Amino acid sequence: MNGPIEQNEPIARRTSPRIVLVHTVTFRQARQFVPAVIPIVAATGLGGGMTTVVALVVGVTLLSLLTAGLSWWRFTYADGPNSVVVTRGLLSRSVRTVPNDRIRGVEVETPVLHRVFGLVRVRIDAATGAVPGKDEEVVVDGMSAAEGDRLRTAVLTHRHVPAPDDGAAPVPAEEEFGRFDNRWLLYAPLVGSYLALPAAAVGALFRLAQELPENLRPDFDEAALASVSALVIVVGGTLALLLVGSVVGAAIVNWGFRLVRRGGSLIAVRGLLTRRHTELEIDRIRGTTIAEGAGMRLVRAARVNALVTGLGDATRRGQLLPLGPRQEAWTLARRLVDDPGPLVSHPPAARRRRIVRATVGGLVVTAAGLVATAAAGWWWLLVVGLVLLALGVPLGLGRYAALGHATGPGSFSVRSGWLVREQALLQRRAVVGWQVRQSFFQRRNGLATALACVGAGRGGYAAIDMAAADVADFTVAASELWASTFSRPAP
Amino acid sequence: MGGNVRHPPRQMTTAPSPVREPAWSLSRSAIGLWVTEGAIASVFLGIGAAAVALFVPSSASVAFLRWAVPAAAVLYAVVTIGVRPWFRFRVHRWEITADAVYTLTGWLTRTWTLVPISRIQTVDVTRGVLQQLFGLSTVAVLTASSQGTVRVWHLEADVAQRVADDLAHRAEQVRDIAT
Numbered sequence: 001m002n003g004p005i006e007q008n009e010p011i012a013r014r015t016s017p018r019i020v021l022v023h024t025v026t027f028r029q030a031r032q033f034v035p036a037v038i039p040i041v042a043a044t045g046l047g048g049g050m051t052t053v054v055a056l057v058v059g060v061t062l063l064s065l066l067t068a069g070l071s072w073w074r075f076t077y078a079d080g081p082n083s084v085v086v087t088r089g090l091l092s093r094s095v096r097t098v099p100n101d102r103i104r105g106v107e108v109e110t111p112v113l114h115r116v117f118g119l120v121r122v123r124i125d126a127a128t129g130a131v132p133g134k135d136e137e138v139v140v141d142g143m144s145a146a147e148g149d150r151l152r153t154a155v156l157t158h159r160h161v162p163a164p165d166d167g168a169a170p171v172p173a174e175e176e177f178g179r180f181d182n183r184w185l186l187y188a189p190l191v192g193s194y195l196a197l198p199a200a201a202v203g204a205l206f207r208l209a210q211e212l213p214e215n216l217r218p219d220f221d222e223a224a225l226a227s228v229s230a231l232v233i234v235v236g237g238t239l240a241l242l243l244v245g246s247v248v249g250a251a252i253v254n255w256g257f258r259l260v261r262r263g264g265s266l267i268a269v270r271g272l273l274t275r276r277h278t279e280l281e282i283d284r285i286r287g288t289t290i291a292e293g294a295g296m297r298l299v300r301a302a303r304v305n306a307l308v309t310g311l312g313d314a315t316r317r318g319q320l321l322p323l324g325p326r327q328e329a330w331t332l333a334r335r336l337v338d339d340p341g342p343l344v345s346h347p348p349a350a351r352r353r354r355i356v357r358a359t360v361g362g363l364v365v366t367a368a369g370l371v372a373t374a375a376a377g378w379w380w381l382l383v384v385g386l387v388l389l390a391l392g393v394p395l396g397l398g399r400y401a402a403l404g405h406a407t408g409p410g411s412f413s414v415r416s417g418w419l420v421r422e423q424a425l426l427q428r429r430a431v432v433g434w435q436v437r438q439s440f441f442q443r444r445n446g447l448a449t450a451l452a453c454v455g456a457g458r459g460g461y462a463a464i465d466m467a468a469a470d471v472a473d474f475t476v477a478a479s480e481l482w483a484s485t486f487s488r489p490a491p
Numbered sequence: 492m493g494g495n496v497r498h499p500p501r502q503m504t505t506a507p508s509p510v511r512e513p514a515w516s517l518s519r520s521a522i523g524l525w526v527t528e529g530a531i532a533s534v535f536l537g538i539g540a541a542a543v544a545l546f547v548p549s550s551a552s553v554a555f556l557r558w559a560v561p562a563a564a565v566l567y568a569v570v571t572i573g574v575r576p577w578f579r580f581r582v583h584r585w586e587i588t589a590d591a592v593y594t595l596t597g598w599l600t601r602t603w604t605l606v607p608i609s610r611i612q613t614v615d616v617t618r619g620v621l622q623q624l625f626g627l628s629t630v631a632v633l634t635a636s637s638q639g640t641v642r643v644w645h646l647e648a649d650v651a652q653r654v655a656d657d658l659a660h661r662a663e664q665v666r667d668i669a670t
Contacts, residue, residue, distance in 0.1 A: 309635060433606035433639035436509055440599045448509035453606075455635025468509035475510075475605075482590045482607035486510035 010080030012087070015072060018117045019142025023068035024061065025113060033063065077140050079154050084124060086138050098138055102126045104284065104310045106152045107317065108277040115275070120148035124155060125311065156279065177266065178332050180257035184324045188250035189243045190295030191323065198245025254322045266306070268319065278317050284309045286430035286456045288320065288333045291422045302329035306336065307426070307457035337425040340408030343415060349445040350403060350465035355396030362388030405463040405474060412478035414452070414463040424461040430454045431479035436471055450474060510603050513586035513593045520625040521583070521645035522576045527621055529571030540564035585643045587654060592632050592641050604641040610634050611662035616655045618648065630655050
C-alpha cells in the first residue's frame with residue numbers, strides 16, 4: 001500500500017507568505033479585537049476629528065499586520081496518505097487530524113484579493129450526517145492556485161484509490177452537465193433571495209453613514225426631502241436599484257457557472273469576484289430538489305439543488321443550477337435521478353383542508369373585527385379581516401395545486417409549497433425512515449402526511465395530506481422492503 | 492359535504508388509521524409518570540394564573556382576565572392530569588420487528604415512526620430524573636437524517652437496556668453502506 005518514502009511521512013507545508021498581506025487588508029485576524037476596540041473608541045470619542053480617525057486606521061492596520069503574520073507563522077498543514085493534519089494556534093497549539101475517508105468534499109475558492117495575489121482558499125468538508133456544525137470544516141487559506149489543485153486532487157484521490165501518487169493520476173474525461181446562460185440573469189428580480197441582496201447592501205450603507213463622524217456625513221436638506229417629486233424619485237430610484245441590484249448580485253454570484261462531471265464527481269465552478277470550485281461525489285447524491293418561487297413560476301424559471309449525504313452548508317454547495325428555465329432544470333434533475341413520472345394529486349379533502357387552513361387567520365380577524373365594530377366602531381379591522389379571508393381562498397387553492405406524490409421503479413417524488421414550490425426527486429435508497437403523522441382533523445378527513453426521512457438536504461421530505469389509505473402502499477413503493485412493516489399484520 | 496351519502500358508522504367513530512398499529516404497549520408506570528409531569532406543569536401554571544388574578548386591576552377593561560386565566564389554568568390541569576395520561580397510554584405503542592423499529596406516539600396528533608435497523612447509526616438510552624423515580628428509560632434510535640430519530644418512551648429500565656443492546660448489535664451486522 002505504501003508509496004515512495006516521502007509518502008509515508010507527510011511534509012508539513014506552509015501557506016504562501018503573500019496571504020499575510022491579504023489578511024492585513026481584510027482584517028482577517030484583527031476582526032476579533034473589534035469588540036474590544038469599540039468601547040475604547042466610545043470612551044475617547046472621535047472628538048479629534050480627522051487625526052483620530054487616521055491614527056485609528058494606522059493602528060488597526062499595524063495590529064492586523066502583526067496578527068496576520070503571527071497566524072501565518074504558526075499555521076501548517078500536511079496531507080498524508082490517510083489523513084489531513086492542520087496545526088495552528090498562537091499560544092495554545094491545536095492539531096486537527098481529518099481522516100481521508102471522512103472527507104465529503106473539497107472546495108477551492110478564489111476571492112478577489114486572493115486572485116490579485118494569485119492565491120486560493122481550500123475548504124475541506126468532513127461533516128458528519130446527524131450533527132451539523134461549522135467545526136467540521138477545515139480551511140487552508142492562502143496557497144498558490146497550483147498547490148490548491150494539487151491538494152484537492154491529492155485528498156480526493158487518496159480517498160478513492162489509496163495507492164497512486166499525487167499528480168500522476170490521469171485526468172478523467174469531462175462531461176458538461178450544464179452551463180449558465182447570462183440571459184437567465186434577467187430572472188433574478190423575480191427571486192426573493194436575489195432581491196434581498198441589494199436591500200441588505202442599502203441597509204449596510206445606511207448603518208455605515210450613521211457611524212461616520214458628523215463632518216464626514218453628506219448633508220441633506222430636510223425640506224427638499226419632503227416634497228412629492230422627491231418622494232417619486234426616491235421610490236422610483238429604490239425600485240430601479242432593487243432591479244439592477246438583484247441582477248448584478250446574481251451575476252456576481254453565478255457568473256460563468258459551469259457544471260461538469262469528471263469521473264465520479266460533479267464539479268461546479270462559479271462566481272465573478274470570488275471564484276468557487278465545488279466538488280460533489282455522485283455516489284453520495286440521494287436526490288435533487290427543483291424549487292420554483294411564486295415569481296419564478298410566472299416566467300417558468302426554477303433552480304436545482306442536489307441532496308448529498310453529509311454535506312455541510314448544503315443549500316449553497318449543493319446548487320446544480322442556481323437559476324434557469326424550468327426545462328433546463330428538469331433535464332438536469334433527470335440526469336441524476338430517474339423521473340418517477342407525473343404526480344398523483346391528493347384527494348379533495350386535502351383541498352378543503354388547505355383552504356380552511358389558509359382562511360382561518362382571516363376568519364379570526366373578521367370575528368374580532370365584528371366585535372370591534374360593534375363595540376368601538378373600529379370598522380377597519382373588519383375590512384382587514386375580510387380581505388385576508390378573500391385572499392385565503394386562492395392561497396389555499398394554490399397550496400393544494402402544489403401537492404402531489406409519485407413513485408417510479410427506482411425513485412419517488414413529493415411536491416409542496418406555494419411561496420416556494422419545491423419538488424423533491426429522491427432515490428428509493430435515500431429513505432432512512434418514515435414518519436406518518438395524522439392530526440385530529442386529518443383523521444376525520446381520511447388524510448395523513450408521510451414524511452420520508454433522508455440523510456441529506458433538509459432531513460425530511462413530506463407528502464402532505466395524502467389519502468390515509470394510500471400511505472402504506474406509497475411507503476413501500478418509495479423505499480425498500482422494510483417499509484412493509486406498515487401494512488404487514490402484527491405478529 | 493358529501494351529499495346524501497352516509498358514511499358507515501365505523502368510519503365516523505374510529506376512522507381507518509393510515510398504517511397498522513405497532514404491537515406492544517408501554518409500561519403502565521408511564522401513566523404515573525405522565526400524571527406527575529402534568530401535576531408539575533400545572534403547579535407552575537397555577538402560580539402564573541394566581542399572579543394574574545392578583546395583579547390585574549379590577550377596574551381595567553381587561554378585568555375579565557381575573558377569572559378567565561385561572562379558569563383556563565384549571566381546565567389545563569384537569570386535562571393534563573386527568574385525561575391526557577390515559578389517552579396517551581391507549582395510543583402509544585411500539586414494536587421491534589425483524590428489520591425495523593416501529594413506534595406510535597401522540598394523543599390528538601398521532602405519529603407513526605418506522606426506522607429500518609440497517610440505517611441505524613446510534614442507539615441511546617436516557618433516564619430523566621422523573622423517569623428514574625418510576626424506573627423507566629427512553630431508547631432513542633438515531634439515523635443520518637436529523638428528522639429520522641425514533642424514540643421509544645418510557646420502557647422499564649431493564650427492557651430498555653436489552654432493546655438498546657439488541658438493536659446496536661443487529662445494526663452492526665446489517666449496516667448498509669448507504670446512509
